[in-house]
Amino acid sequence: MEIINAAPTPTAHDHSSCNSSHDTAHEEVDTSANPAVNHGDFKEADEELMAAERAKALPPEVPEITVNGVLIDEVSVLEEMQHHPAASKREAMVKTVESLIIGELLKQKAIELGYLTSDANAFSAEEAAGLKTLIQKEVEVPRASEEECERFFEHNQGKFTTSPLLEVRHILLAVAPDDINERAKLKEIADGLIEILQATPSLFSEFVSKHSACPSKETEGSLGQISKDQTVPEFEKQIFAASEGLISYPVETRYGFHIVYVDRKIDGKALPYDYVKEKVSGYLNDKVERKATAQYIQTLVTDADIKGFVFDLDDSPLIQ
Numbered sequence: 001m002e003i004i005n006a007a008p009t010p011t012a013h014d015h016s017s018c019n020s021s022h023d024t025a026h027e028e029v030d031t032s033a034n035p036a037v038n039h040g041d042f043k044e045a046d047e048e049l050m051a052a053e054r055a056k057a058l059p060p061e062v063p064e065i066t067v068n069g070v071l072i073d074e075v076s077v078l079e080e081m082q083h084h085p086a087a088s089k090r091e092a093m094v095k096t097v098e099s100l101i102i103g104e105l106l107k108q109k110a111i112e113l114g115y116l117t118s119d120a121n122a123f124s125a126e127e128a129a130g131l132k133t134l135i136q137k138e139v140e141v142p143r144a145s146e147e148e149c150e151r152f153f154e155h156n157q158g159k160f161t162t163s164p165l166l167e168v169r170h171i172l173l174a175v176a177p178d179d180i181n182e183r184a185k186l187k188e189i190a191d192g193l194i195e196i197l198q199a200t201p202s203l204f205s206e207f208v209s210k211h212s213a214c215p216s217k218e219t220e221g222s223l224g225q226i227s228k229d230q231t232v233p234e235f236e237k238q239i240f241a242a243s244e245g246l247i248s249y250p251v252e253t254r255y256g257f258h259i260v261y262v263d264r265k266i267d268g269k270a271l272p273y274d275y276v277k278e279k280v281s282g283y284l285n286d287k288v289e290r291k292a293t294a295q296y297i298q299t300l301v302t303d304a305d306i307k308g309f310v311f312d313l314d315d316s317p318l319i320q
Contacts, residue, residue, distance in 0.1 A: 065097060065308035067104045072308075076100060097309055105300040110134040139296045144284035153273050153280050160276045161268035163228040166239060169204065169221040171259040173250075174213035183256075190250035190257040197246055197259070204246075204261055213256070221261075 065072040077096055084099065086092035107127065110116035115137065116130030144152075153160065171193070173186045193207055208221035216223055228236065235258065238251045244265050250257040273280075301311050 062093065062097070063308045065101070066306070067101050068108060068305050070104055070108070072097065072100050072104065098311065101306060101309065101311065102297055102301070105297070105304055106131050106134060109138075109300060113138070135293055135296075139289075139292050141285070141289045141292045144281055144288065149277055149280045149284060150273060152284060153276065157270055160271045160279075162271065164240060164268040165264075165266040166226045166262055167264040168223045168226055168239060169208070169261045169263060170214065170216065170223060170251075171204075171208050171212040171221055172214040172216075172256055173211060173259075174256040177254045183252075186257050187250060187252075190259055193259055194246065194248065194250065197261075198248070201246065201261075207259070 062074040062077045065077075077093065077100065080100060081089075081092050081096045084092050084095040086095055107116065107130075110130045110133070111118050113134065115133040116127060120126045120130060173190055175182045175186050189211075193211065197204055197207065205220045208217050212221055214221070223231075226236075226239070228240070230236075231239075232253055232255075234253045235251060238247065239260055239262060242260070242262050244262050247260045247262065251260050252258075
């Protein structure tokens with residue numbers, strides 16, 4: 001998928017051959033009859049005018065894109081980009097344009113079929129309701145059968161268990177997320193403390209008292225029993241993957257570095273099918289609905305007259 005900016009790149013004017021006659025000419029201008037000619041009193045206005053002229057000379061960031069004759073303007077693309085983060089500005093722009101094109105195609109089809117009025121405001125509740133009706137009426141979504149749900153459960157029983165439980169103690173060496181230098185220092189301190197604790201585990205409570213910035217220091221660092229979704233993701237990922245005992249490396253989070261001791265680990269228990277069958281059915285039906293909707297959007301894209309943008313149907317995550 002490519003956005004091609006065919007506008008010419010502006011070139012700077014070469015004044016190297018100019019001589020001092022410019023200065024002389026300016027000196028000879030008589031401004032006494034018209035004080036406004038002297039721009040010395042209007043420096044800010046001059047700068048604004050010059051900035052405006054430079055902006056006119058620059059090529060647009062987004063080429064002209066039309067969807068069945070409807071313009072997707074540059075302002076809309078640049079405003080919408082904040083909702084489509086990506087590794088690069090170009091990638092964000094591509095994702096944004098794809099999203100706007102799909103939204104425009106759905107809106108046009110909803111108006112054509114009478115599910116939405118042409119004067120509905122963009123991003124309004126009325127527009128959202130019209131687009132929802134379009135999908136419900138026009139996208140055929142098969143429902144997962146009981147046999148399909150049971151077969152999925154049998155092949156994915158590991159996904160359907162109770163949450164494991166951990167009993168954890170920790171020492172928090174606190175530091176701001178953006179303080180790179182202090183984080184590097186605390187990482188070294190944490191490594192040193194862990195090395196000592198590996199040799200002398202009994203010092204953990206003492207180190208909690210001396211070093212921890214967490215309120216849990218009042219209970220010797222104990223966080224009690226922890227299940228899934230009770231802590232920040234970066235902490236949870238590490239502690240639930242660990243075995244019982246002292247974790248051999250500092251666990252880094254937005255709050256700083258944690259020295260963690262897993263006192264007890266209770267694995268989750270498998271759940272029976274009857275207990276989770278509604279969850280299985282909902283998951284499979286949602287998956288089928290997303291696929292059917294993607295196929296419907298692909299049809300709209302294929303049939304549309306889109307200018308200024310090449311839509312790669314195979315790679316776009318928005319229609320997969």
